[in-house]
Amino acid sequence: MKLYAAFPRLYRGKDKTLQESLMSWGFDCGDGWFDLIWKLSGDIEDVARKEGLDPCSYEWPEAVQVKQKFGTLRFHLEETSDAAMALIDAARAASAKICEVCGAPGSPGEGRHVQTLCREHAREKSSAHPVGDRMPVWKLQED
Numbered sequence: 130m131k132l133y134a135a136f137p138r139l140y141r142g143k144d145k146t147l148q149e150s151l152m153s154w155g156f157d158c159g160d161g162w163f164d165l166i167w168k169l170s171g172d173i174e175d176v177a178r179k180e181g182l183d184p185c186s187y188e189w190p191e192a193v194q195v196k197q198k199f200g201t202l203r204f205h206l207e208e209t210s211d212a213a214m215a216l217i218d219a220a221r222a223a224s225a226k227i228c229e230v231c232g233a234p235g236s237p238g239e240g241r242h243v244q245t246l247c248r249e250h251a252r253e254k255s256s257a258h259p260v261g262d263r264m265p266v267w268k269l270q271e272d
């Protein structure tokens with residue numbers, strides 16, 4: 130998985146047990162947000178670097194959960210600085226305009242299981258599944 134390889138310290142929780150870190154569950158959102166998560170990961174590490182944190186230290190930011198909720202990206206750090214919070218908020222706002230499946234421009238749908246989808250994937254969802262159903266579970270794919 131490219132994100133783990135590129136940001137091994139940020140995603141160090143992936144090797145922990147589920148009790149220790151929900152990150153071991155993986156990324157609970159679609160591939161369409163890959164670029165968004167990639168940029169956010171890089172920006173969070175840039176901030177940490179500017180703050181003078183040591184990548185090998187426990188102070189280095191650690192992602193504990195990355196998932197989709199109510200159609201937008203939720204990215205949780207073990208400890209969040211104001212600067213990182215601003216980045217995460219911006220990414221969450223951006224995710225409301227990006228199809229979670231393919232990365233094309235999209236918008237949050239309606240119903241109980243809101244997802245941000247492009248027109249094509251929204252149509253696919255409504256024809257393949259009863260109204261309100263979430264599309265099948267997918268996760269950012271392994272390489």
Ligand SMILES: [Zn+2]
Binds near residue numbers: 229247250
């Ligand atoms: Zn799409």
